[in-house]
Amino acid sequence: xxxxxxxxxxxxxxxxxxxxxxxxxxxxxxxxxxxxxxxxxxxxxxxxxxxxxxxxxxxxxxxxxxxxxxxxxxxxxxxxxxxxxxxxxxxxxxxxxxxxxxxxxxxxxxxxxxxxxxxxxxxxxxxxxxxxxxxxxxxxxxxxxxxxxxxxxxxxxxxxxxxxxxxxxxxxxxxxxxxxxxxxxxxxxxxxxxxxxxxxxxxxxxxxxxxxxxxxxxxxxxxxxxxxxxxxxxxxx
Ligand code: ADP
Ligand code: MG
Numbered sequence: 001x002x003x004x005x006x007x008x009x010x011x012x013x014x015x016x017x018x019x020x021x022x023x024x025x026x027x028x029x030x031x032x033x034x035x036x037x038x039x040x041x042x043x044x045x046x047x048x049x050x051x052x053x054x055x056x057x058x059x060x061x062x063x064x065x066x067x068x069x070x071x072x073x074x075x076x077x078x079x080x081x082x083x084x085x086x087x088x089x090x091x092x093x094x095x096x097x098x099x100x101x102x103x104x105x106x107x108x109x110x111x112x113x114x115x116x117x118x119x120x121x122x123x124x125x126x127x128x129x130x131x132x133x134x135x136x137x138x139x140x141x142x143x144x145x146x147x148x149x150x151x152x153x154x155x156x157x158x159x160x161x162x163x164x165x166x167x168x169x170x171x172x173x174x175x176x177x178x179x180x181x182x183x184x185x186x187x188x189x190x191x192x193x194x195x196x197x198x199x200x201x202x203x204x205x206x207x208x209x210x211x212x213x214x215x216x217x218x219x220x221x222x223x224x225x226x227x228x229x230x231x232x233x234x235x236x237x
Contacts, residue, residue, distance in 0.1 A: 001155060001187065006055035006065075008038070008045050015041045017211030019055070025154070028181045028188040030198050032222070033208035034231065039191045040082060042208065043157050047079050048072040059155070076154030080144045080161060088133030092124050095132050095143055099150035114150065121184075122146040122176055138169030145176060155187045156180060162194050174200040207231075 001023045008016040015038040023029050031039050044050045046057060048069040057065040064072050086095050096115045100106070106114060119125045122142040127135065132143055141161055148156060158177070162170045174197060180186045192198050198205070198219060205222050207215040215221075215228050222228050 002056075002058045003046075004056040004058075006042075006045065006057060007053040008041055008050055009053045014211060016045065016052075019208075019211070019213055021206060021213050021216065023155075023187055023189065025060075026181070026185045026187055028177075028190070028201065028203040030201060030203050030205045031189055031191045031208060032193075032198070032205055033214075037208050038211060039208055040159055043079060043081070043159055043189070043191065046072075046157065047077055073151070073153075076151075077157070078148045078151055078153035078155070079157040080141075080148045080159065082159045082163070084140070084144065086132045086140060086143050086147065089131060091129050091131055092119065092135070092143060093128045096146055096150060099147035102150075114152075118146045118150055121149065121179065123172060136169070138165040138173075141165065141169075142173070142176065145173075149180060149186070152184070153186060155189070158188065158190045158192075160191055160193060162192065162197050167196075170194060170197050171200070173197070177201065 003019050003021055006016050006019040019042065031042070033039050041050065045052050048067050052065045055065065056063055059075055059077065064075060087098070093115060096118055100111050100114050119128065122145055124139060124142060124146065127139065132140060135143065145158065145161065162173050165173065177188060177190065178201070181188050190201070205217060205219055206213050207222060207228055209231050214231070215225060
């Protein structure tokens with residue numbers, strides 16, 4: 001994916017002011033930045049929920065900015081946003097079935113296989129018949145990841161997936177995401193605040209600040225960069 005001079009304004013509020021960066025296929029990036037700096041706005045612009053005010057987004061060379069969300073989804077971009085989207089009254093299997101039906105034309109046998117494989121990937125194979133609403137908060141988040149990957153996207157976007165998770169659930173989320181990236185070759189962009197989680201992911205980091213990519217590098221480089229410390233870690237550094 002390449003993003004070139006991407007802009008997004010809401011009225012007079014200029015949130016994205018010329019984002020430029022590239023993510024090679026199959027790689028993972030963590031998107032960091034202070035609250036309200038536009039991380040979710042970027043993800044929503046990427047998936048077509050927001051129309052960019054300017055600039056380009058390309059996937060495999062093809063421009064996708066300005067396309068409808070379903071057209072972008074069809075090209076292999078899938079997302080788990082901050083707002084929950086599972087059906088709490090339905091079981092794990094039923095939720096996954098909806099996601100699979102929504103996104104693939106596969107026949108019944110292939111769909112069942114896809115559901116089983118997805119449950120395995122998200123570690124919920126033994127929870128098939130439980131209602132989603134009875135799962136722990138962390139397991140509900142994994143189910144959401146499961147729904148996002150039901151279509152086997154090329155690019156998976158996760159907006160603060162470990163918010164509210166226990167340390168064990170966070171650890172397991174690292175394993176899930178790493179497996180999707182390394183074994184399945186999915187490109188992944190994760191917006192995340194939990195620095196422990198970010199450290200475990202061992203991915204390159206993009207720091208978003210004042211509407212542009214302010215810094216790009218490893219966690220070590222990010223941590224040792226004084227201006228990044230000032231803007232992002234602030235008093236915690
Ligand atoms: P982050 O995810 O980095 O915390 P957001 O992308 O949610 O930040 O928000 C960035 C800025 O854009 C905030 O000032 C927010 O109020 C504003 N914003 C986000 N979405 C909208 C919208 N739909 N309409 C108007 N302003 C918005
Ligand atoms: Mg956000």
